[in-house]
Amino acid sequence: MSIHTNLIRSFGYLIHLDEAEKEFISSLFVSKQYQKNDHFLREGQVCREAGFIEKGLIRYYNIKDSGEEVTLDFGKENDWTCNYESFLDHSPSLRNIECLEPTEILTLSYENLQRIYNEVKEGQKFGRLICEFLYLQAIKKLNSLYTDLPEQRYLHFVNDYPDLQQRVPQYYISSFVGVKPPSLSRIRKRLSL
Amino acid sequence: MSIHTNLIRSFGYLIHLDEAEKEFISSLFVSKQYQKNDHFLREGQVCREAGFIEKGLIRYYNIKDSGEEVTLDFGKENDWTCNYESFLDHSPSLRNIECLEPTEILTLSYENLQRIYNEVKEGQKFGRLICEFLYLQAIKKLNSLYTDLPEQRYLHFVNDYPDLQQRVPQYYISSFVGVKPPSLSRIRKRLSL
DNA sequence: GGCGTTCGTTCACCCAGGTTAATAAAAAGC
DNA sequence: GCTTTTTATTAACCTGGGTGAACGAACGCC
Numbered sequence: 001m002s003i004h005t006n007l008i009r010s011f012g013y014l015i016h017l018d019e020a021e022k023e024f025i026s027s028l029f030v031s032k033q034y035q036k037n038d039h040f041l042r043e044g045q046v047c048r049e050a051g052f053i054e055k056g057l058i059r060y061y062n063i064k065d066s067g068e069e070v071t072l073d074f075g076k077e078n079d080w081t082c083n084y085e086s087f088l089d090h091s092p093s094l095r096n097i098e099c100l101e102p103t104e105i106l107t108l109s110y111e112n113l114q115r116i117y118n119e120v121k122e123g124q125k126f127g128r129l130i131c132e133f134l135y136l137q138a139i140k141k142l143n144s145l146y147t148d149l150p151e152q153r154y155l156h157f158v159n160d161y162p163d164l165q166q167r168v169p170q171y172y173i174s175s176f177v178g179v180k181p182p183s184l185s186r187i188r189k190r191l192s193l
Numbered sequence: 194m195s196i197h198t199n200l201i202r203s204f205g206y207l208i209h210l211d212e213a214e215k216e217f218i219s220s221l222f223v224s225k226q227y228q229k230n231d232h233f234l235r236e237g238q239v240c241r242e243a244g245f246i247e248k249g250l251i252r253y254y255n256i257k258d259s260g261e262e263v264t265l266d267f268g269k270e271n272d273w274t275c276n277y278e279s280f281l282d283h284s285p286s287l288r289n290i291e292c293l294e295p296t297e298i299l300t301l302s303y304e305n306l307q308r309i310y311n312e313v314k315e316g317q318k319f320g321r322l323i324c325e326f327l328y329l330q331a332i333k334k335l336n337s338l339y340t341d342l343p344e345q346r347y348l349h350f351v352n353d354y355p356d357l358q359q360r361v362p363q364y365y366i367s368s369f370v371g372v373k374p375p376s377l378s379r380i381r382k383r384l385s386l
Numbered sequence: 387g388g389c390g391t392t393c394g395t396t397c398a399c400c401c402a403g404g405t406t407a408a409t410a411a412a413a414a415g416c
Numbered sequence: 417g418c419t420t421t422t423t424a425t426t427a428a429c430c431t432g433g434g435t436g437a438a439c440g441a442a443c444g445c446c
Contacts (some may be wrong), residue, residue: 062340070339085329094336124317131324136278138331143287145338146263146371147255150433170394178339183433185395343403363424376403378425 007052014129015122028112032105040097047086047093049107053079056103061096071175150179151187200245207322208315221305227292234290240279242300246272249296254289264368344380346370
């Protein structure tokens, strides 16, 4: 039986799995294909599955009352994706998840995640570690928003996602950094001097 | 045997406890007294206990490279307090927790929290719900920073913490809102027209 | 290859918030 | 009560990002 190698490696960073568990987990995932601009999740929908990105690129965004889009984050190969709030309590999502490239996502239903929690030896630990990871990620971002100037956030972006520079249109990057495109141009000009 | 009523009520919002469990949990907490300006936690220390605020007022803050303080949040009677990141993995705290009033905190050591997880029927569930709650709180704050103007964040503060207006110096509020004191003055002036 | 669309940069102007410092008001000490 | 310290407001000036529009480059499409 073949298993999803990258997926299992990602589990392996958090918990130990025996061979049977690797195959079991692998079998719970369903592969889905998305075109550019397809949505993995739309505002208002309930997020019923978590996903592991095999290939491609996604973008998380909100829509403000004014209609303006705010890019919150990006995800790419070997990242997990999900609107965790919506997934946890089955509330309607406030956030959109859109594919920026043709993307392949291994999806795991809420019910199958519960099976992992309950049927894999370190399943509960996995759930806790995921939540803790997401929490730390959110806190890190909060600190950056409070502390860093747009210029520093742009530098962090370049540093954290070196390849995304080329793969993502600049107006998504500017929105992620928290400024408008002309302002990001000014920042880039300043930095290149 | 006497139990800490407010504390147990706070548990009761999340999980069901029988009488023996209530007493058991109550017995794991140690009351500590703090003066105004005492620190519950300082940057660099490892956060070794969670706390339930019986009485008083605390303030969470970071210190930027520039030396400037950034107020991240407040906590008061019946709130929990902890630097969860530091508490979880025993890493040095990046954050300070300071008492703004004489404050009484019921503290729970890391080890005793593990006892609750393991010896109370719904202990594990309690741990997960706490983490999920903190995560949702962080996400909500992130959204506000991305989406709201300072004026809106100030209005949210007034709305979310109606009594803190009177109990907290304005320069902490301005820092929480993400602007400097003169700017908060201008916002307040604008709003009072 | 040529056409249209999309995207990035630049310009001129505007404005909210930062900065510094002065002043006024309120608390805290004695 | 008076003095000292702390805190809040105000004013004048500065600056960085927003806005709207123009221009040019790059990309897609037929």
